[in-house]
Amino acid sequence: MIEKLPKARFWEAEDIFHWEGFWFWPDVLKMVMTFRDNFIARNDDVLLASPMKTGTTWLKSLALSCRNDNDDNDVLAVENPHFLVPTVEVVHLIKKPCKTDVYDASAPRLLHTHIPYSLLPDSIKSSSSSTKIVYIARNPKDTFISMWHFYNSTFCPIPLEKAFDCFCSGVYNSGPLFDHVAEYWIESWKRPEKILFLKYEELKSNPKVQISKMAEFLGKPLGSEDEMEKILWRCSLERLRNLEVNKNGKSFLVASNSSFFRKGEVGDWRNYLTPEMAEKIDQMSRHKLEATGLFL
Numbered sequence: 001m002i003e004k005l006p007k008a009r010f011w012e013a014e015d016i017f018h019w020e021g022f023w024f025w026p027d028v029l030k031m032v033m034t035f036r037d038n039f040i041a042r043n044d045d046v047l048l049a050s051p052m053k054t055g056t057t058w059l060k061s062l063a064l065s066c067r068n069d070n071d072d073n074d075v076l077a078v079e080n081p082h083f084l085v086p087t088v089e090v091v092h093l094i095k096k097p098c099k100t101d102v103y104d105a106s107a108p109r110l111l112h113t114h115i116p117y118s119l120l121p122d123s124i125k126s127s128s129s130s131t132k133i134v135y136i137a138r139n140p141k142d143t144f145i146s147m148w149h150f151y152n153s154t155f156c157p158i159p160l161e162k163a164f165d166c167f168c169s170g171v172y173n174s175g176p177l178f179d180h181v182a183e184y185w186i187e188s189w190k191r192p193e194k195i196l197f198l199k200y201e202e203l204k205s206n207p208k209v210q211i212s213k214m215a216e217f218l219g220k221p222l223g224s225e226d227e228m229e230k231i232l233w234r235c236s237l238e239r240l241r242n243l244e245v246n247k248n249g250k251s252f253l254v255a256s257n258s259s260f261f262r263k264g265e266v267g268d269w270r271n272y273l274t275p276e277m278a279e280k281i282d283q284m285s286r287h288k289l290e291a292t293g294l295f296l
């Protein structure tokens with residue numbers, strides 16, 4: 001069935017398929033369909049969600065730390081966040097079995113996905129489900145630059161101009177970005193008790209406010225300023241990047257752990273994009289999001 005879907009070439013390297021308004025690699029698409037059709041959510045499950053390259057690694061680390069009841073157990077020191085909080089549609093690409101089995105509902109799960117809201121299982125979306133979702137979005141120009149570096153490190157490198165065309169056409173896994181963001185954003189307005197919508201830039205500029213918002217949302221309010229400081233330090237880019245597991249480890253078959261940690265700056269796009277490129281992305285962003293009241 002997948003082979004019959006409209007397809008395009010991604011990063012001059014792989015075929016990617018269009019299904020229900022979004023693009024997916026074929027093996028990922030199979031997992032998306034499996035998840036949608038088979039996952040039964042618990043009310044105390046937490047699903048993290050994001051487009052590619054918007055701060056997923058950070059969000060996984062923070063949510064894991066907020067939910068951790070044993071402060072002495074610093075799991076991030078020895079394992080990569082992507083191994084600790086599996087992304088449901090790419091578990092087949094993780095090199096060793098994860099501790100969290102996506103389909104084992106015997107205990108509350110902390111999971112992540114790049115799947116758009118409209119394609120999530122009904123057991124998560126239904127009005128009777130209390131499963132919480134924490135979403136993270138990021139400025140699209142920084143997202144694009146982050147994507148360019150990431151895919152150039154995992155596939156054959158392509159010039160910025162070609163990657164730009166790919167980004168603008170929305171032909172990348174779980175793209176187009178703006179539709180992905182709009183779906184979660186609109187839903188977070190309708191059901192604020194269910195979906196918490198975070199922005200990477202706000203986490204950077206005001207981490208304490210954002211992390212306490214998330215901890216409260218997850219029903220795990222942070223006890224003290226010290227606790228907050230500790231979590232922020234444990235999850236900081238500087239610390240995670242320099243851990244042995246993230247410097248030299250490999251959780252995925254296709255990407256090294258180090259490829260998830262780069263600069264982590266707001267506005268890095270200024271070092272790469274021409275004014276015309278920046279304006280084109282801004283235009284697309286305005287066109288898709290302005291009417292929803294979201295500015296990224």
Ligand code: A3P
Pocket residue numbers: 050051052053054055056057058061142145146147149235236237238240260261262263264265268
């Ligand atoms: P840059 O490429 O702009 O540096 P994702 O985790 O969704 O793949 O996103 C990757 C981006 O998040 C990269 O951005 C990466 O450097 C940044 N990042 C990773 N870990 C981070 C952390 N702990 N704190 C802040 N940013 C982080």
